[in-house]
Amino acid sequence: MDSALLIGRAKEKLGIVSLTPAQKQMCDVKLPARLLLAAPTGSGKTLAFALPFLRSLGKGTGIRGLVVVPTRELALQVYEVVRSLASPDLKTAALYGGHSFEAETKSLGGDPAIVVATPGRLLDHIRRGTASVFDVKALVLDEYDKSLELGFLADMKAIAGRLKNVSTIILTSATKLAELPDFLGRQPLKAFDYTDSNSAAEPDIAFMRVDSPSADKLETLDSLLRDLTDNRTIVFVNHRDAAERVYKHLKDKGFPAGLYHGGLEQDERERALTLFSNGTTPILVSTDLASRGLDISGVEAVVHYHLPVSAEAMTHRNGRTARMGASGKAFAIVSDSDKVPDFFPALEQYWPSGSGDIKPSQWSTLHFNVGKKEKISRGDIAGFLIQKGGLTKDEVGRIDIRDHQAYVAIPAAKARETAVAVAPYKIKNTRARVTQLK
Numbered sequence: 001m002d003s004a005l006l007i008g009r010a011k012e013k014l015g016i017v018s019l020t021p022a023q024k025q026m027c028d029v030k031l032p033a034r035l036l037l038a039a040p041t042g043s044g045k046t047l048a049f050a051l052p053f054l055r056s057l058g059k060g061t062g063i064r065g066l067v068v069v070p071t072r073e074l075a076l077q078v079y080e081v082v083r084s085l086a087s088p089d090l091k092t093a094a095l096y097g098g099h100s101f102e103a104e105t106k107s108l109g110g111d112p113a114i115v116v117a118t119p120g121r122l123l124d125h126i127r128r129g130t131a132s133v134f135d136v137k138a139l140v141l142d143e144y145d146k147s148l149e150l151g152f153l154a155d156m157k158a159i160a161g162r163l164k165n166v167s168t169i170i171l172t173s174a175t176k177l178a179e180l181p182d183f184l185g186r187q188p189l190k191a192f193d194y195t196d197s198n199s200a201a202e203p204d205i206a207f208m209r210v211d212s213p214s215a216d217k218l219e220t221l222d223s224l225l226r227d228l229t230d231n232r233t234i235v236f237v238n239h240r241d242a243a244e245r246v247y248k249h250l251k252d253k254g255f256p257a258g259l260y261h262g263g264l265e266q267d268e269r270e271r272a273l274t275l276f277s278n279g280t281t282p283i284l285v286s287t288d289l290a291s292r293g294l295d296i297s298g299v300e301a302v303v304h305y306h307l308p309v310s311a312e313a314m315t316h317r318n319g320r321t322a323r324m325g326a327s328g329k330a331f332a333i334v335s336d337s338d339k340v341p342d343f344f345p346a347l348e349q350y351w352p353s354g355s356g357d358i359k360p361s362q363w364s365t366l367h368f369n370v371g372k373k374e375k376i377s378r379g380d381i382a383g384f385l386i387q388k389g390g391l392t393k394d395e396v397g398r399i400d401i402r403d404h405q406a407y408v409a410i411p412a413a414k415a416r417e418t419a420v421a422v423a424p425y426k427i428k429n430t431r432a433r434v435t436q437l438k
Helices: 003-014 021-027 045-055 072-085 101-108 119-128 144-149 153-160 218-227 240-253 266-277 311-318 378-387 412-422
Strands: 034-038 065-068 092-095 114-117 138-141 168-173 190-193 204-211 233-236 257-260 283-286 301-304 327-334 363-368 399-401 406-411 434-436
Touching: 003 021, 003 045, 003 072, 021 034, 021 045, 021 190, 034 045, 045 065, 045 072, 045 138, 045 168, 065 119, 072 092, 072 114, 072 266, 092 101, 092 119, 101 119, 114 119, 119 153, 144 153, 144 168, 204 218, 218 233, 218 240, 218 301, 218 327, 240 257, 240 283, 257 266, 266 283, 266 406, 301 311, 311 327, 363 412, 378 399, 378 406, 378 412, 406 412, 412 434
Parallel strands: 034 168, 034 190, 065 114, 065 138, 092 114, 138 168, 204 327, 233 283, 233 301, 257 283, 301 327
Antiparallel strands: 363 406, 363 434, 399 406
């Protein structure tokens, strides 16, 4: 695929209005190449590496493009971006822990040209003989610093040792790297460094301090969230049990909140992110698991219910908002028992009014028990809801499709009647159960 076609697809499929400086530079590089892209969270790294990556694949059979990512959530997000940009003849597969190994083996049998995978799951497929990386021409190690942090160095070395025909290598990182991986060979990587304020615009974040009269902070959080009812907000805590406690409190109060932490099952985490992204639960209570590797647009505010333990943790939390040129807010709730770390930026005092009403979400989510493996597309679902459910085009919100299920945001006031209306009908000659998620 050439650059002009890729940019056109980015504008059509991803709603990109204009490219960032990093994306422009990466788009124009001469291939084959060995590249290092260091850029902060929210700067559009996925599209930046996808542009030269897809240009590098050429023609042939077998897996020709490989993207290795540190987390399952990032695998799904990168998969969606790459699949949206790739031409229809370039099949894309995603491999990650918590996913059906059998389903992945079947998708690999369909001769995908591109694979997005976490290191451990990919290595498992390679060793079992269900995936071959011999024909890979382009390799991306996305969020390489995070992969090191999670202990994937040995797996990545083992994977790299199987790559015999790679001509283009792209390494991405949210931070400057102290040293480059020796398993990628001795040839230097051409660096594109956007990690400092001289080469990348500082994110437009307003930093505010909210004093809590109690170490508990729950009532202060209530008051603050009442002021943020029209904002998509992530509330960060430091531990899983705290996340559970804060989430339960907010639900009991009537806030449209979701929960996200590493102790949940994979499908529970995926569902929480889906409902947050599509507006059904515009408040997400999370540990630092959500501070990296997620590309969720439209997050207007982050709340540090617990103060972060390091400057890096703070940076990655704040990086969830003010992405791709948007503005955002970061609130630190501070009690008398807290000491604001020196690494915090200057905080403007904010006094929540607490007078706003708790607004239910205007969106609800319909769940379909069919997905990609049943050959169901976003267009199929949108058309089905419009023709059989009586919705207008503007009433069909974000559609997320998985292997055997799909999630669709529609107006909350119409969710129940729409689910009833479509119940007697098949979608694309397939019987589907459509339910409203509670």
